[in-house]
Amino acid sequence: MPPKYVTTIREEIFYEYAKLMSRTVFTGTLNYGFISDRFKALRDGQITMSGTNREWQREQELPRECVFCGSVRELQIDHLIPRNRGGSDSADNMVWSWKDGDVHKYISFSQKSACVARGRRTVSYP
Numbered sequence: 125m126p127p128k129y130v131t132t133i134r135e136e137i138f139y140e141y142a143k144l145m146s147r148t149v150f151t152g153t154l155n156y157g158f159i160s161d162r163f164k165a166l167r168d169g170q171i172t173m174s175g176t177n178r179e180w181q182r183e184q185e186l187p188r189e190c191v192f193c194g195s196v197r198e199l200q201i202d203h204l205i206p207r208n209r210g211g212s213d214s215a216d217n218m219v220w221s222w223k224d225g226d227v228h229k230y231i232s233f234s235q236k237s238a239c240v241a242r243g244r245r246t247v248s249y250p
Contacts, residue, residue, distance in 0.1 A: 130163075138166040141173055148180075179218075190222040198223035 126139045142162035146155050165171045189196045202221035205211030 135163075135167055139163050142166060145176065186220055188220060191219045193222055195222040 126136050130136050130139045139159070142159045143154060145162050146159045147153070149155070149158065162171070166173065188199060190199060199220045200223045201218050203211045203213075204217050204219050207213070211217050
C-alpha cells in the first residue's frame with residue numbers, strides 16, 4: 125500500500141518504480157529515503173523511467189575495474205564529481221572505483237578526470 129501522498133494511478137506507478145530502483149540499488153532492500161527521493165524526481169519530471177533504464181544499461185557496460193587504479197576487487201560505483209561539489213547522479217558522472225575510496229580522496233578532480241579521459245591508470249599513491 126503506497127503512502128498517503130501518492131494520490132493518483134500515475135503517482136502509484138512512479139512510487140512502485142522507485143521501490144524497484146531501491147531494490148536494485150540496495151541489493152533487495154527498501155530504502156524509503158531513496159524511494160521518496162526517486163518518487164518525487166519522477167513525479168516532478170526531473171528524471172524519467174526510460175532515462176533511468178538507459179543510465180543503468182550504460183553503467184552495466186562500464187569495465188568492471190577501478191578507473192583510477194585498475195583494481196578489479198571490492199568495487200563500488202562512485203561519483204567522478206562529488207555530489208557535494210555539484211556532481212549529478214547521471215551515468216556520465218558515475219564510475220567504478222575501488223571500495224577503499226580514502227586513497228582516491230587524495231586525488232584531485234583534475235587528476236581523476238584526466239586519468240579517466242585518457243583511459244589511463246597512472247595515479248601513484250603515497
